[in-house]
């Protein structure tokens with residue numbers, strides 16, 4: 001992958017097959033902070049946020065824009081740096097793939113978009129690590145008998161915030177011009193909350209409004225020819 005500009009997240013490592021390497025469009029994380037959390041009376045400003053599937057660091061860097069104190073880890077070391085500083089604070093599994101990573105400090109929040117196949121495990125470890133958890137997941141994660149019995153019947157989310165627009169994610173890079181047929185939502189939990197789940201909608205226009213002119217230079221990278 002070739003970084004687009006001097007301020008880009010740079011990365012040079014080969015990524016093994018089988019990990020869900022789908023960098024997150026910046027605007028989707030900004031939508032959580034701008035459109036969802038204020039409605040719930042919540043914020044990440046000044047909070048200790050652990051992003052445990054940080055990948056190339058896009059979500060963690062966006063959370064820092066809002067004053068979050070982010071601890072970023074991933075099972076894969078993508079070798080990314082920003083202005084010479086490594087994006088990841090630690091390399092290790094959050095769940096199930098070798099020794100678990102442990103953070104250097106307690107967390108107020110777990111915020112991430114985990115691999116789909118490990119999302120329930122991520123939730124369970126997440127809510128044991130922090131009182132607040134926000135996971136960006138496919139909307140159809142809300143269905144399924146097994147998940148209902150394992151997660152939703154015991155831990156109803158505080159809110160499910162459905163993106164009205166699609167959130168395209170492309171393997172190995174953020175492509176600002178990509179499209180997708182998959183629907184996504186933010187699932188937000190407060191440990192022990194029993195107030196019922198609020199259904200919210202992230203309104204249209206956020207993809208444009210929350211994608212900033214500098215994002216392409218910072219985060220978009222050109223694929224190597226063999227990835228096209």
Ligand SMILES: C[S@@+](CC[C@H](N)C(=O)[O-])C[C@H]1O[C@@H](n2cnc3c(N)ncnc32)[C@H](O)[C@@H]1O
Nearest residue numbers: 019022023024053054055058059075093094097
């Ligand atoms: C959808 S991507 C997350 C993208 C990232 N949040 C961002 O801002 O671009 C999922 C990430 O989960 C990581 N992953 C896969 N299995 C994992 C595990 N057991 N523990 C921690 N991270 C894992 C992958 O390496 C990948 O970076």
